Amino acid sequence: MQKLKKELQSFGKTLLFPISILSFMAIFLGLSAALQNPNIVKFLPFLQGDTAQLILGFIRRLSGVPFAQLPLLFAMAIPLGVVKRDKEVAVYSSVVGYIAMLVGMNYLLAMQGYTPKTTDINYLVNLMGMSQIEATLHNALFTNVLGIFVYNMNVIGGMIAGLLGAAIHNKFRQVELHPALSFYSGKRFVPIATVLMMPLVGMALVY
Template identity: 25%
Template sequence: MTATTAPAAREKRGIPGLAQLQRIGRSLMLPIASLPAAALLLRLGQPDMLGKDGLAGAWGDWLLPVADALGAAGNALFANLPLLFALGVAVGYARKSDGSTGLAALIGYLVFKGVSDALSPYVLGVAAAGEKQQLINYGVLGGIVMGLIAALLYQKYSRIKLPAYLAFFGGRRFVPIVTAGMAVIVAVVGALVYKGFDSGLTSVASWVTGSTIIGAFVYGTLNRLLVPIGLHHLLNSLPWFQFGAYTDASGKVWSGDILRFLHGDPTAGTFMTGFFPIMMFALPAAALAFVHTAKPGKRKVIAGIMGSAALVSFVTGVTEPLEFSFIFLAYPLYAIHAVLTGTSLALVNWLGIHAGFGFSAGAIDYLLNFRIATHPLWILPIGLAYGVVYYFLFRFVIVRWNLRTPGREDDDDDTINPNNVLVDQPDDDDAAASTVRATPKLDSKPA
């Protein structure tokens, strides 16, 4: 007599490395959170705001030192953006991090930068007499790498025990030491591959900026498609902080769409402008479609939830409360949203519209940067047109395929809470999971 046993169910495994990439993406939010303050200070200090062409010209020269001080404060943050990313990523990525993690990242990045500068003449050639020496410049990418290294070394060596005569340097005190040593190695390797890296990055940037319509469409679509797994921050780091170069009036070179725009580059905004019609008009219109397609008994509750989420999207450009309300429940609808976002970025580039932000594409940034934008008024009719498209298209798709958007869930369905529209990123232990568990607690931290 033989006994048969059912084969053991295979354990479902997430995509290899996805959880780590998600942790990196979330850790980028800490330094990115400092950008609105820097952008606001820099913008207020510019000539057309508090400077000689703005309030100082009308109210008197006493405002000039105020404008200079505010502008210098904003520039101080932007000029040290790689260092901010090193500190923020280290603290955000390491589990149970403390002050020694940030100190290790600071030391690591300073050593990395110092060694890179010292090796620059050997890699890029010695500058001619009277010319400025070209330096190896990895930008924020160098800061991100050193932040990750500091975080990983902290997790590995924060509890190390050394011999008695070296006990003082054990534990957390050992982390900055080993990070400094690793920074030297990383800087040397970085110097050896810098020419290839710079050539590759320049080629990609040239292709994207040379075919702005296609490049903007691809970027805009991918940006939204990566939101569910939290990798859009990694994608943003290249066009926003690395691509392109602009030399301001003082001779300082700024890289990335955000920094170039805020410092007066009229060609910047390729990877920002198209988000304004979507975040200020299209997604609020989608929220209205959700309300009108909700079941009558739930419509009042959904109207309150969606109304507040739409207002947040319009004013601040924070779209996670709206997007996460249907991102998993009706993913085909979200895919449509991603493609339409790409078309918005392509359209504004085709029309030669250039606007930008320091935080997100909401009304606050739109008004704050209105005077340094190119054709910003065109954003309003384009946004209204996208709002109409979103409302009728979303309403048609929801009704046609009976999608379970907020307010359309089964009455006996306990797996989805219609009030749970503010969904946080998944925990590290289940970051690669492809479903979202409903919880009765609202968490407003954006993805």
């Protein structure tokens, strides 16, 4: 029971990594959005120049990055917090595994006929006969992550990749292969094992 409690506490602490950057960047996102509000700009003349608005626009765009890549942040943060040794290998493997998971999911979705084109709202309304509401809800099930068309799992996908990446790391980081393949033994085998397993996880998540 004590071991489980410690593991849960360790897992909880890992969530502070992405949460900390989110809360910090949210401040800048809120301020830049407020300072670009037409009503506020009207009363603050120094904000009306192109240079000021370009700077605020850049800050706003930069501040939104963690929110757009939140699953990836969780995929990195979880192994960073729960793995005891060779953390960098676990983080690297989890990121590789997350991408491989997305590729596996994308491949199976394509086999089932789900693509950006066939899930587009206009396509669903005009060619599939769905209502606007039905088409919008169906379209919301899918998204592009790192340029890969997948189901919209949001943070859950990153957490799955992080947890499995850490588990695979702990399982295979000391594996010894045949002498002819010794170069791939130990830590080098961890990302290899991850990239072989995670596409299957992605396919399973489709269901």
